[in-house]
Amino acid sequence: MKESKTSKQLLQELLNQHYEEALEAKKSGELVAWSTSIAPQEFLETMDIKVVYPENHAAAIGARKCAQEFIDNSEARGYSIDLCSYARVNIGYMDIKESVAGNIPMPDFIFCCNNICNTVIKWYENIAKELHIPMILFDLPFNHTYEVPDHSVKYIRGQFENAIVQLEEISGKKFDYDRFKEVMKISSETAKWWKQASNEAAARPSPLNGFDLFNYMATIVCMRGKKEGLNLFKLWAEELHDKAKRKEGPWKDAEEKYRVMWDGIACWPYLSDTYKVLKKNGINMVTSTYPDSWSIIYDSNDLDGMARAYSSNYANRNLEFGADNIVKLVEDFSLDGIIFHSNRSCKLMDFRQYEVQRKVSRRTGIPSVIFDGDQTDPRAFSLAQYETRIQALVEMMEQKKKERANRE
Amino acid sequence: MNRIEEIIAIMEDVSRYPAKAIRESMEETGKEVIGCFPLYTPEEIVYAAGMIPVGLWGGQKEIKKADKYLQSFCCSIMKENMEHGMEGSYEFLSAIIIPAYCDTLKCVCENWKAAVPDIPLIAMVYPQNRKITAGVEYLVNEYKRVKDELEKISGKKITEKELEESIDLYEEYRKTMSQFVAIASKYPRTIDAKKRHSIIKAAYFTDKKWYIPLIKELTTELNMLPEEAFNGIKVIATGILAEPEVLLDTLVQNNITFAADDLAHESRQFRTGVSNSGTPLERLALRIAGNQKCALLYDEEKTRGQLLLDLVKEYKADGVVVFMMKFCDPEEFDYPIYKKELEAAKIPMLYLEIEQKMDSVEQIRTRIQSFKEMLTV
Numbered sequence: 069m070k071e072s073k074t075s076k077q078l079l080q081e082l083l084n085q086h087y088e089e090a091l092e093a094k095k096s097g098e099l100v101a102w103s104t105s106i107a108p109q110e111f112l113e114t115m116d117i118k119v120v121y122p123e124n125h126a127a128a129i130g131a132r133k134c135a136q137e138f139i140d141n142s143e144a145r146g147y148s149i150d151l152c153s154y155a156r157v158n159i160g161y162m163d164i165k166e167s168v169a170g171n172i173p174m175p176d177f178i179f180c181c182n183n184i185c186n187t188v189i190k191w192y193e194n195i196a197k198e199l200h201i202p203m204i205l206f207d208l209p210f211n212h213t214y215e216v217p218d219h220s221v222k223y224i225r226g227q228f229e230n231a232i233v234q235l236e237e238i239s240g241k242k243f244d245y246d247r248f249k250e251v252m253k254i255s256s257e258t259a260k261w262w263k264q265a266s267n268e269a270a271a272r273p274s275p276l277n278g279f280d281l282f283n284y285m286a287t288i289v290c291m292r293g294k295k296e297g298l299n300l301f302k303l304w305a306e307e308l309h310d311k312a313k314r315k316e317g318p319w320k321d322a323e324e325k326y327r328v329m330w331d332g333i334a335c336w337p338y339l340s341d342t343y344k345v346l347k348k349n350g351i352n353m354v355t356s357t358y359p360d361s362w363s364i365i366y367d368s369n370d371l372d373g374m375a376r377a378y379s380s381n382y383a384n385r386n387l388e389f390g391a392d393n394i395v396k397l398v399e400d401f402s403l404d405g406i407i408f409h410s411n412r413s414c415k416l417m418d419f420r421q422y423e424v425q426r427k428v429s430r431r432t433g434i435p436s437v438i439f440d441g442d443q444t445d446p447r448a449f450s451l452a453q454y455e456t457r458i459q460a461l462v463e464m465m466e467q468k469k470k471e472r473a474n475r476e
Numbered sequence: 477m478n479r480i481e482e483i484i485a486i487m488e489d490v491s492r493y494p495a496k497a498i499r500e501s502m503e504e505t506g507k508e509v510i511g512c513f514p515l516y517t518p519e520e521i522v523y524a525a526g527m528i529p530v531g532l533w534g535g536q537k538e539i540k541k542a543d544k545y546l547q548s549f550c551c552s553i554m555k556e557n558m559e560h561g562m563e564g565s566y567e568f569l570s571a572i573i574i575p576a577y578c579d580t581l582k583c584v585c586e587n588w589k590a591a592v593p594d595i596p597l598i599a600m601v602y603p604q605n606r607k608i609t610a611g612v613e614y615l616v617n618e619y620k621r622v623k624d625e626l627e628k629i630s631g632k633k634i635t636e637k638e639l640e641e642s643i644d645l646y647e648e649y650r651k652t653m654s655q656f657v658a659i660a661s662k663y664p665r666t667i668d669a670k671k672r673h674s675i676i677k678a679a680y681f682t683d684k685k686w687y688i689p690l691i692k693e694l695t696t697e698l699n700m701l702p703e704e705a706f707n708g709i710k711v712i713a714t715g716i717l718a719e720p721e722v723l724l725d726t727l728v729q730n731n732i733t734f735a736a737d738d739l740a741h742e743s744r745q746f747r748t749g750v751s752n753s754g755t756p757l758e759r760l761a762l763r764i765a766g767n768q769k770c771a772l773l774y775d776e777e778k779t780r781g782q783l784l785l786d787l788v789k790e791y792k793a794d795g796v797v798v799f800m801m802k803f804c805d806p807e808e809f810d811y812p813i814y815k816k817e818l819e820a821a822k823i824p825m826l827y828l829e830i831e832q833k834m835d836s837v838e839q840i841r842t843r844i845q846s847f848k849e850m851l852t853v
């Protein structure tokens with residue numbers, strides 16, 4: 069009988085398998101695509117095309133603290149220091165092709181969806197040009213209205229149909245609509261379990277140490293359309309649920325004193341530093357704006373629903389939605405404070421942060437701080453500044469706690 | 477003062493004091509004014525609504541309020557536009573239109589709603605898959621929305637005929653400008669880099685009906701003169717826009733002139749015409765579909781480098797000057813690609829990193845001088 073694995077063990081295995089399969093596929097002459105992190109992977113999965121996610125890979129390189137070499141390489145070729153560091157790392161990797169964080173095969177075509185930002189259009193254009201390979205672009209218009217307007221849905225759907233034709237051309241294979249239906253179903257199921265798992269953190273204390281969200285994120289990016297992914301997130305959700313029932317908190321050796329939200333991406337090169345400062349202060353990051361981006365849920369075989377779902381992630385929604393979304397997280401997760409990461413790489417996330425912070429603060433009254441950092445460029449973060457900001461947050465949260473205690 | 481000098485002086489005056497020019501146009505025509513953020517904002521629809529579209533491409537104000545909304549690493553055009561909006565210098569506008577091409581513009585749209593609540597915002601998105609049927613349809617729908625919003629402001633419906641007439645006027649503008657820049661390249665002393673910039677810029681602050689005849693007249697007058705001998709350096713300018721103006725002064729002092737440009741603020745505005753078939757809004761949408769070689773429009777073949785090479789060849793230019801708007805992602809991503817192509821073709825290149833308001837331009841001055849020296853030996 070096989071011993072049952074924990075979701076953490078499974079997670080690592082699946083990630084390794086993901087990269088190995090892609091490298092294998094390349095060796096045996098199969099097609100490999102490079103894709104953005106919240107793209108409609110359903111199409112690729114249906115065609116059984118192996119996919120690698122440069123954002124995931126760049127994050128892994130960042131977390132292994134070896135991003136600088138790749139960044140230097142692309143900057144030497146004219147890439148500005150002000151551009152997204154995922155792009156700078158990835159473009160450096162295209163040249164160096166070797167990293168201790170693991171290797172990825174070069175792509176045969178590009179699969180790009182701009183629901184996360186328009187930066188990826190430019191970044192992926194450059195890959196396609198440098199490698200002389202085709203590019204499939206899904207342009208999901210930014211939603212200035214609260215909801216995704218109908219004419220956007222129609223446009224996105226038109227692009228889905230177009231992409232199928234492009235994929236058939238690139239691969240020389242027919243698109244299997246029955247298989248597609250199945251993949252759509254699995255993808256939505258996986259997304260539901262992902263959401264379910266992250267929602268378990270609403271319990272007090274939270275069974276989830278939120279930095280784990282960042283670890284599991286790599287898998288929701290690359291395993292959404294696969295049964296293995298579904299099983300992993302189901303298992304994780306169950307583990308967390310049991311832990312919550314047992315009233316176990318995030319840490320064995322410390323108590324959860326404050327519950328906060330983290331806005332934006334992690335600082336990969338300083339993952340443990342940023343984590344330790346929080347833990348030292350009894351702060352558990354129980355939720356974040358970012359992971360919910362993969363809660364892409366729609367009815368199987370509903371292309372319009374799928375179009376709407378892919379365009380509904382918070383990065384592609386208006387500021388009002390962004391603020392409402394956080395206000396809801398404050399309530400659902402009983403938050404004491406918010407940490408905003410002003411991520412030098414990501415203009416789309418940053419340039420709404422100040423106003424979102426003001427709106428949320430007006431509506432909820434909970435304290436928040438902003439610190440300067442970057443997801444992978446190690447030069448854009450100062451631990452001293454981070455510590456000072458977190459200290460300030462602790463003081464404000466403590467103050468609020470006292471006020472509350474006095475009232476009760 | 478001859479007629480050429482007169483017209484140039486008028487245009488320089490308009491570009492230097494845009495607010496004054498706009499107010500004068502409003503008084504003369506009795507029309508309302510709509511602010512148009514960059515780029516390819518559908519001025520034709522605004523004009524058809526009986527209003528004057530004016531271009532909002534930043535300025536030189538000191539940033540005091542905009543940093544309540546935007547971090548320091550935002551491009552200066554958008555910081556300036558926010559600052560002007562918050563400071564009240566756009567109070568004469570009935571509305572503004574912001575198209576969301578880049579991540580910065582998406583956010584600026586959103587911030588505008590909170591930061592400048594008194595000036596109504598019409599937000600729109602240009603499709604990047606703009607050549608496929610679904611993309612053209614989407615853009616037609618976006619234009620319809622803009623049209624509806626404008627009708628609400630003006631209180632009257634825009635007819636098909638008004639749209640057609642407006643498109644014709646803008647086609648005439650684009651043709652006039654293309655002719656003007658072609659002729660101007662033969663008169664590098666009369667139309668130096670700075671004058672060329674002011675003349676083209678003036679179009680953003682005036683009624684096209686007033687502007688076009690003057691440019692036509694200027695072109696005709698120039699054409700009657702013998703071509704000007706020029707022993708300086710002829711370059712192709714590329715980027716978002718060629719400002720601050722002191723840079724242009726420095727270029728002129730160093731005898732460097734623009735043979736042609738690929739600036740978003742200048743030739744990219746008028747080098748592509750509308751389609752002749754379809755409804756008026758379809759014709760406009762097809763203009764965007766046909767627009768190429770611009771950092772803000774999806775181009776998986778990245779043909780901009782080839783465009784620059786072609787321009788260098790056509791105008792026998794000595795090199796390319798890159799006006800790199802600091803913190804502009806789309807332009808910064810294009811650069812390494814065309815840089816490689818220009819280098820392979822051994823085309824000299826001058827890279828200038830700019831912000832609209834620069835405390836010190838000394839470093840850039842030195843770079844311009846060394847570029848000149850490099851090319852004159």
Ligand code: SF4
Nearest residue numbers: 152184185187413414
């Ligand atoms: S970090 Fe921001 S800019 Fe970079 S790829 Fe992600 S969403 Fe785009």
Ligand code: SF4
Nearest residue numbers: 551578580801804805
């Ligand atoms: S980033 Fe570039 S394209 Fe975007 S608003 Fe600024 S100058 Fe324009």
